[in-house]
Amino acid sequence: MSNEKQLPSTRTTELDSICQKASVIPVLTIERLEDAVPLGRALVEGGLPVLEITLRTDCALDAIARMRKALPGASIGAGTVLTPAQYRRAEQLGVDFVVTPGATDALYRHGVSSPVPMLPGVATISELMNGWQYGYRRFKFFPAESSGGAAAIKAFGGPIPEARFCPTGGVTPENAEEYLKLANVMCVGGSWVTPRELVEAGDWAGIEALAREAAERFG
Numbered sequence: 450m451s452n453e454k455q456l457p458s459t460r461t462t463e464l465d466s467i468c469q470k471a472s473v474i475p476v477l478t479i480e481r482l483e484d485a486v487p488l489g490r491a492l493v494e495g496g497l498p499v500l501e502i503t504l505r506t507d508c509a510l511d512a513i514a515r516m517r518k519a520l521p522g523a524s525i526g527a528g529t530v531l532t533p534a535q536y537r538r539a540e541q542l543g544v545d546f547v548v549t550p551g552a553t554d555a556l557y558r559h560g561v562s563s564p565v566p567m568l569p570g571v572a573t574i575s576e577l578m579n580g581w582q583y584g585y586r587r588f589k590f591f592p593a594e595s596s597g598g599a600a601a602i603k604a605f606g607g608p609i610p611e612a613r614f615c616p617t618g619g620v621t622p623e624n625a626e627e628y629l630k631l632a633n634v635m636c637v638g639g640s641w642v643t644p645r646e647l648v649e650a651g652d653w654a655g656i657e658a659l660a661r662e663a664a665e666r667f668g
Contacts, residue, residue: 453558456584460566464587467499467524467546467566468615468635472667473625474499475660476528476617476638478506484648485512486519491653492642493523495660501548501638503529504539513542530567533559540565548638550591552576557583568615572596574605577612587613587635594619599627599634606633625667637667 468474475492477500479485485508489500500523502513509527517525526546527539536559539547544565549556552569560567561583570589571577573596580588590602593616597604602614616628617638628634642659 453583454561456561456586458584460560460584461586463566464546464568465613465635467526468587468613470524471497471499471664472629472636473497473642473663474501474526474615474617474636474638475642476501476503476640477643478503478640479509479512480506480648482508482511482515484651485515487651487653488643488648488656489516489520489523489525491657492660493520495642495657496664497642497660498522499524499526499636501526501528503527504531504535505529510538510542513539513544517543526568530556532556536560536563536565536567548589550589552580554579557585560585574608577605577609581609581612586611588615589638590614590616592618593628594624598624599631602628602634603631606631622663622666629667 475497524545527544528548530536530547530549533555547565547567550570568589569580570591613633613635615636615638620637620639621641625637628637642663647655
C-alpha cells in the first residue's frame with residue numbers, strides 16, 4: 450500500500466463544505482426525466498440544497514445534466530456509482546461529488562486523482578480501514594440500519610475518531626436525530642422527503658413542505 454497514491458486533504462475539506470450545507474441529503478431515484486428539475490427545485494427551495502441522484506435508472510445521467518443547468522445554487526452528486534467508468538461519466542457532467550454504496554480498490558484509486566470528491570460506502574471497520582489507507586476520511590455508512598445503526602457508527606469512533614460519516618439506508622425522521630447527535634456524523638441521507646406517491650402525482654408543493662420540515666427540524 451505504501452506505493453499507492455493518497456487522497457489529497459483538500460478532498461476532505463470539499464466534502465465537509467458540501468455536507469455542512471444541510472443535515473439531510475435527499476437520495477433521489479428519478480424514474481421520469483421530466484420530474485428531475487421540478488423535484489430538485491422543490492427540495493432546494495424547501496431548504497435542502499444538497500442532492501444525490503442515484504444512477505439506478507436509464508435517465509439518471511440526463512437528469513443530473515438538467516439539474517446542474519437549472520439549479521446552479523445546488524450541490525448535485527451522483528450516487529450508486531459502482532465502477533470507475535460511471536465515475537468518469539459523472540465527472541463529465543460536472544457533479545460536485547460522487548457517492549458509492551461500497552468501495553473497490555479500483556474506485557479508491559480513481560478517486561484519489563479525480564477532480565470530484567468521492568464519499569465511499571462502508572459497512573464494517575475493515576472496509577473503513579481499507580479506505581483510510583488511501584487517505585479517505587469521510588464515508589457513507591450503508592446500509593445504516595441493517596449494519597448496526599447509530600451504535601455501530603459510535604463504536605467506529607473509538608479506534609478511528611477522525612472519520613466522519615453520512616449514514617444512509619433505513620434513515621427516517623424517527624431515527625435521524627439518533628444519528629445526527631453523534632460527533633462523527635456529518636449528515637444523513639434519506640428518501641423520506643420524496644415519497645413515491647407525491648413524485649408520481651407531481652406534488653412539488655408537498656415535497657417542498659416535507660423538505661422544509663426536515664430542514665427546520667434537523668438544521
